[in-house]
Amino acid sequence: MGLLVRQLGRFGWTEARCCAFAFALFGGMAASKLLPAMPVARYDLLLAYAVLLTAVGLLLGWETRREVAVVAVCHVLGLAFEVVKVQVGSWSYPEPGLAKVAGVPLFGGFMYAAVGSYVCRAWRLFDLTLTGYRARCTAVLALGLYVNFLSHHWLPDLRWLLGGMLLAVTTGTYVHFTIAERRYRMPLALSFALIGFFLWVAENAATWLGVWRYPYQLDGWEPVSLSKWVSWGLLISVTFVICGAGHRVRSLTYARSGHSYMVAALRLCAKKVQSPSRGSSFPKSR
Secondary structure, eight states: HHHHHHHHHHHHHHHHTTTHHHHHHHHHHHHHSSOOOSSSSHHHHHHHHHHHHHHHHHHHHHHOOHHHHHHHHHHHHHHHHHHHHHHTSBBBOOSSOOOOEEETTHHHHHHHHHHHHHHHHHHHHOEEEEEEEEOOHHHHHHHHHHHHHHHHHSSSHHHHHHHHHHHHHHHHHHHEETTTTEEEEEHHHHHHHHHHHHHHHHHHHHHHHSSSGGGGGGGGGGOOOHHHHHHHHHHHHHHHHHHHHHOOOOEGGGGGOOOOOOHHHHHHHHHOOOOOOOOOOOOOOO
């Protein structure tokens, strides 16, 4: 029991370290809500803060240069996602700002970058490896989900079909992680659901702070619909695929056919062992 408590504590601490950029960004959003009226718009101030935070994070080693590039991809895709969603009225950024594109503050992309930062840091700090990971199928479905979340305003909404396919493809896929030199594993689909839940919680907090609002929140804050938990749980697959590509996913392919670590290790050893030539004999044990 004592070991379990200690490991949970270590897990929580490592998770907090993974969320360093996200926590700092959210702290800036909360602080900006408390600031008195200023000549600089809140969104512009948050943009400057996010850029500075990115530079500081790089200097402090929160992310490597490769990870910063991966996070930048998440930023661009997230900003494009926001532009479409704001234009169709899914949500809005009600405050003024100079650094806005089609009604979306440039700061908005950093919120997706924060999710990318979390996944990248988790990959490194937990020493993640995957078993049974079908990289191509997962990537295709993640792309399909991203496009569907944009296109469903004009075309049929296929999220449940694509979500079911994603669940089928990730069945048997495990994320292996390290806590204090002990290895554990978790189904990839479960990790998507858990991350999606915490993103839903974060979205509730961000809308309460007034960073953005859904139409039903314009006259007063209301909790974000639970359906957004499902949406985030599906969308996190996009971030995961991008970060996985950036980290050059280490996948134990033997798990695809149901083999265990032991079988994989035995096969690897078998390749290294040379069969004795004819007429030779093994040395006698002493």
